[in-house]
Amino acid sequence: MKKVVILAPLDPVHDIGLKMIGRGLNQAGHEIFLLPPDLTPDEIVEMIFSKGKVDILLVSRTLGYGVGEILARFIDLADAAGLRTNTKIGIGGMAIRPELAAELGFDAGFGPGTTVEEVVCFVEGREYHPDPFRSKKGKTDMTANYDYQYRHSAIGEKLGRISEMILDWVKNKTSPAVKRAKLRDELWDVERWRKRQGNGDLYNHYPQLCSEIPQKYYTTGELHPKTRRFTMEEVRGLEKYLEETKARMSVLKLQHTRKKPLVFNQYGTGCPFMDVGHILASEAWGADGVVHFDPSWGARTEGFLDGFLTHQEDGTVITPANLNRIHGSLEKSTLWQVRAHRGLNTPETVVLSGKIGADLTKINICYGALGAGTDPERMTVDGYHSILFAKKYNMPFDVVTNEELAGVPAYKAFAGMLIVSDLAVRLGARPILQPLFAYSPEVMIHEYMEDNYIDFNAGKIFALRNIINAPIWPGAPIGFLTHTEDRVQSATTTALHACLAMALEVDAISIASTDEAYSGGPISVPAKIDTLRAVQDSFRFFGKAGIQPTHQADKYAEQITIGIEKVLDDVLATGDFVTAIHKGVLGSREEGAYPGRTGKDTVTTI
Amino acid sequence: MTNPQHQIMDALDVETFFVCDTEQQGRNLMLSMLKNWGFTDVDIVFAQHIGPGTRIRGRAYAYRPSDKYTWLLREAAKGEQA
Numbered sequence: 001m002k003k004v005v006i007l008a009p010l011d012p013v014h015d016i017g018l019k020m021i022g023r024g025l026n027q028a029g030h031e032i033f034l035l036p037p038d039l040t041p042d043e044i045v046e047m048i049f050s051k052g053k054v055d056i057l058l059v060s061r062t063l064g065y066g067v068g069e070i071l072a073r074f075i076d077l078a079d080a081a082g083l084r085t086n087t088k089i090g091i092g093g094m095a096i097r098p099e100l101a102a103e104l105g106f107d108a109g110f111g112p113g114t115t116v117e118e119v120v121c122f123v124e125g126r127e128y129h130p131d132p133f134r135s136k137k138g139k140t141d142m143t144a145n146y147d148y149q150y151r152h153s154a155i156g157e158k159l160g161r162i163s164e165m166i167l168d169w170v171k172n173k174t175s176p177a178v179k180r181a182k183l184r185d186e187l188w189d190v191e192r193w194r195k196r197q198g199n200g201d202l203y204n205h206y207p208q209l210c211s212e213i214p215q216k217y218y219t220t221g222e223l224h225p226k227t228r229r230f231t232m233e234e235v236r237g238l239e240k241y242l243e244e245t246k247a248r249m250s251v252l253k254l255q256h257t258r259k260k261p262l263v264f265n266q267y268g269t270g271c272p273f274m275d276v277g278h279i280l281a282s283e284a285w286g287a288d289g290v291v292h293f294d295p296s297w298g299a300r301t302e303g304f305l306d307g308f309l310t311h312q313e314d315g316t317v318i319t320p321a322n323l324n325r326i327h328g329s330l331e332k333s334t335l336w337q338v339r340a341h342r343g344l345n346t347p348e349t350v351v352l353s354g355k356i357g358a359d360l361t362k363i364n365i366c367y368g369a370l371g372a373g374t375d376p377e378r379m380t381v382d383g384y385h386s387i388l389f390a391k392k393y394n395m396p397f398d399v400v401t402n403e404e405l406a407g408v409p410a411y412k413a414f415a416g417m418l419i420v421s422d423l424a425v426r427l428g429a430r431p432i433l434q435p436l437f438a439y440s441p442e443v444m445i446h447e448y449m450e451d452n453y454i455d456f457n458a459g460k461i462f463a464l465r466n467i468i469n470a471p472i473w474p475g476a477p478i479g480f481l482t483h484t485e486d487r488v489q490s491a492t493t494t495a496l497h498a499c500l501a502m503a504l505e506v507d508a509i510s511i512a513s514t515d516e517a518y519s520g521g522p523i524s525v526p527a528k529i530d531t532l533r534a535v536q537d538s539f540r541f542f543g544k545a546g547i548q549p550t551h552q553a554d555k556y557a558e559q560i561t562i563g564i565e566k567v568l569d570d571v572l573a574t575g576d577f578v579t580a581i582h583k584g585v586l587g588s589r590e591e592g593a594y595p596g597r598t599g600k601d602t603v604t605t606i
Numbered sequence: 607m608t609n610p611q612h613q614i615m616d617a618l619d620v621e622t623f624f625v626c627d628t629e630q631q632g633r634n635l636m637l638s639m640l641k642n643w644g645f646t647d648v649d650i651v652f653a654q655h656i657g658p659g660t661r662i663r664g665r666a667y668a669y670r671p672s673d674k675y676t677w678l679l680r681e682a683a684k685g686e687q688a
Binding site: 231233234238240241244269270271273274277278311312313484485486487515518520521522524525526527 | 621
């Protein structure tokens with residue numbers, strides 16, 4: 001029904017918000033009258049009576065000084081004049097908070113961030129429900145538009161020969177992890193387990209393939225010393241919390257007029273319940289995906305524990321129940337990545353997360369062997385089988401290059417990433433390249449970022465694009481080693497790196513929180529929201545505009561490409577991929593890469 | 607009434623500028639203030655002293671992972687309200 005609405009700026013000059021609302025009300029078919037600014041409250045009331053029947057008066061106030069007093073006087077005057085008998089009065093503007101409006105007796109209060117639709121609902125007497133289509137998000141397969149064809153044929157040919165070498169090396173080898181993964185794959189029915197119908201025959205065979213901590217758990221029920229089971233009260237609390245939060249949950253979209261990049265952040269507080277809290281906040285503030293972070297001791301332990309467990313330190317323990325609860329809490333649009341890239345449970349992590357419903361995983365043989373402490377032979381066998389399982393469970397995976405953080409030059413880390421990616425493509429899987437956007441040791445030593453943080457990072461992307469048509473997801477997180485503990489600096493550097501990624505049209509990014517550089521305790525929810533907000537606003541700032549690297553970026557790209565080809569030649573000259581890792585071809589001890597020892601001598605021949 | 611501190615999901619960050627002579631004074635002021643507010647698990651995330659004082663970011667953890675969170679245990683919180 002058509003309403004008569006008067007819009008009155010109770011302010012010397014500001015009436016932009018009222019004009020926008022007026023346009024919306026006009027489009028909705030209402031009759032509106034916009035009064036000029038700088039009228040006194042008496043003049044406003046007088047003009048309303050002069051219009052005859054007025055259904056709604058919308059008053060705005062932008063300036064903050066004296067706002068409470070002015071509004072109180074206005075509402076008293078409106079009461080005394082009998083205005084409110086037939087007219088509802090709403091107040092809005094930058095200086096308005098809903099609680100102030102309610103306290104003063106206005107019929108509605110609209111603070112900063114109010115949408116036109118919200119005000120239209122008030123005018124029409126309807127309850128406001130945020131438009132679900134405006135914030136509707138869906139899952140994106142970032143690998144969909146890539147054919148993995150080589151643009152640099154010589155590098156493609158060399159990678160093909162190295163993949164053949166790896167395939168030949170692994171063909172008759174296995175490990176305890178591969179055996180556990182196969183058991184989990186063949187014997188564990190996730191749907192039966194979800195219906196509380198048990199684990200089948202899995203645990204008749206599984207404990208024998210585990211190391212001491214899981215074995216103790218399966219034989220005596222003893223937990224890892226830093227873990228505890230949740231109480232029933234906590235579980236009921238979580239269920240209630242989820243039910244209530246989900247009922248009012250909506251999700252923001254960070255991207256403005258571009259579709260890319262998707263934005264991921266990492267969780268892994270140690271506690272799945274706290275993780276759920278972090279994930280819900282991340283989703284609400286716009287994260288497109290979240291990454292599961294497990295404890296470092298998990299990478300050195302053969303086998304998983306079971307049960308619903310919380311952990312006192314960084315990294316959330318991977319168990320079926322923990323992953324399942326976290327998965328159950330996710331919004332439908334949220335991409336969920338479970339890292340499997342390192343350590344002694346790599347293949348089983350892929351199987352378990354795949355069965356539970358993960359969208360993505362993370363695998364890199366070279367980083368796992370050089371930067372994360374796993375024996376190269378073991379990591380090669382486990383990585384190969386992990387890739388096969390990733391294909392089976394339809395999970396693309398990123399190939400992380402975090403060995404750069406140890407000091408390995410980018411071209412060497414990239415050679416390792418491309419070796420794993422080529423192997424994956426040959427096996428039918430869908431790898432995603434994950435270069436670092438980082439102020440890495442190599443960069444510091446060689447002063448590659450002396451002038452700016454753009455050129456070397458851009459050069460990395462140019463190099464990879466010159467080599468292969470594959471998805472690229474810089475991480476992890478972008479801006480690594482540029483963050484400080486200063487909240488504003490940290491949010492700014494993340495946002496700037498996000499915009500560089502956006503301008504380079506990469507597919508996704510992983511971002512840090514503003515306490516990334518703080519080592520005194522777990523990351524916090526508000527610190528996550530800081531960077532999500534910063535990234536959203538910076539995407540808004542740039543829109544489709546770009547960032548222009550200097551000519552130096554092309555030089556870095558060429559330098560990296562030449563370096564990659566040289567490393568591949570060296571791997572081929574060694575004649576054996578695992579030997580090449582040991583010899584430092586993909587990152588040497590001098591550079592800060594040490595072949596791992598965890599899982600040494602556990603590879604067996606079939 | 608619900609204790610507001612119990613509804614903090616994990617941590618409270620407080621940022622301000624202390625008029626003081628050194629960074630250490632600023633740190634001490636922040637820690638002292640957070641303790642006065644009743645927090646026990648407190649730390650300095652960031653502090654920078656230049657000229658007139660210290661720009662500082664203090665943190666109080668209401669909960670660490672694996673604690674029992676009152677915001678989750680709604681029934682317990684309601685009991686407190688009653």
